[in-house]
Amino acid sequence: MRQKGILTVISGFSGAGKGTIVRELLDRYDEYALSVSMTTRSPRPGERDGVEYFFTDREHFEEAIRQDGLVEYAVYCGNYYGTPRAYVESQLAAGRNVILEIEIQGALKVREKFPESLLIFLTPPNAGELKRRLEERGTEDAEAIARRLARAAEESEGVEAYDYIVVNDNLEECVEEVHRLVGASRRAPVRSSRFIREIREELQDFVKGVQS
Amino acid sequence: MRQKGILTVISGFSGAGKGTIVRELLDRYDEYALSVSMTTRSPRPGERDGVEYFFTDREHFEEAIRQDGLVEYAVYCGNYYGTPRAYVESQLAAGRNVILEIEIQGALKVREKFPESLLIFLTPPNAGELKRRLEERGTEDAEAIARRLARAAEESEGVEAYDYIVVNDNLEECVEEVHRLVGASRRAPVRSSRFIREIREELQDFVKGVQS
Secondary structure: OOOOOOOEEEEEOOOOOHHHHHHHHHHHOOOEEEOOEEEOOOOOOOOOEOOOEEEOOHHHHHHHHHOOOEEEEEEEOOEEEEEEHHHHHHHHHOOOEEEEEOOHHHHHHHHHHOOOOEEEEEEOOOHHHHHHHHHHHOOOOHHHHHHHHHHHHHHHOOHHHOOEEEEOOOHHHHHHHHHHHHHHHOOOHHHOHHHHHHHHHHHHHHHHHHHO | OOOOOOOEEEEEOOOOOHHHHHHHHHHHOOOEEEOOEEEOOOOOOOOOEOOOEEEOOHHHHHHHHHOOOEEEEEEEOOEEEEEEHHHHHHHHHOOOEEEEEOOHHHHHHHHHHOOOOEEEEEEOOOHHHHHHHHHHHOOOOHHHHHHHHHHHHHHHOOHHHOOEEEEOOOHHHHHHHHHHHHHHHOOOHHHOHHHHHHHHHHHHHHHHHHHO
């Protein structure tokens, strides 16, 4: 029987390199699939509909909410972000680790619905580096960067909810480390529940056999 | 500053190969140190005082309890088992991962006192294999084996308290997997608390800087 995939949530501070890490995992290993989120925010330069996000309007997004067609959704900086459910479930059943690149509110909702999901938080090595990366990106003005730093300060209060916190100091090492952590996470009891149930039943059978 | 070692508890069913895995970790990697337990049980053939265990009597063991000289202790099959505290703390401070090979009662007490400890549970691939290994060991009669199987059935109820459950199907793979899991565990928030505190403080400083 095929092993079910792990629903892998990747979150992290703006400028932590989430997008790059996720792309590298998908390029290097067949066992990953990307869940493309739906959002009402405007595309950034270079972003393609159906690749980075499904870009939609508020009316269509709210219809998806009403139809229970989203694993989770959240509002961030005034826009909706959500994860369409059908694709996620089919890929997990096919043995693929489905990656959701979402922020902390969404991550906590996913964990609630899928207790066996894996939550990974990416961070630059320190806050100064985070600020520098945001400034270098050059797509946002000082006010937007200040807003992102304030948001990062808020998010940092929630990182204990994650399974792993990974420092992205070196892209190459970070990709491989995330991949190893996904593998390691299979050994957590919450993701070994079938094995545990089976060995318990067998042991109980031996004990009953001795007693009878 | 030197990274503190991880207090690594290795438990598992009788016959899961705990002793062999622990010896291999110690042989292969300098970063591990073994905590030698103190016990009132009799030595098995080949066991040496101060190597596999410190063998002692009930009177001396109870004196150590009164002196708060043990990280944990427990009674198992009518004998005391405990972990002398001083050695554990000095090795952790020196950056070594201290391995405690103890059973589930002790593991839970260690976790209570050391929330950042790592709990790994070893198991054969299934209960039939466990029974076979106990029988092949040839050191115990049928009644003792039945008692160990009953104990395993009890212990199986507690495995969700562990961080990782590792199947020892192949010694070579199992040793390396345990080693990787110890590494992975450094990324759990409970073992990254200093990093988290520092980045939070830095982010708060940026936010205050912007507001003032």
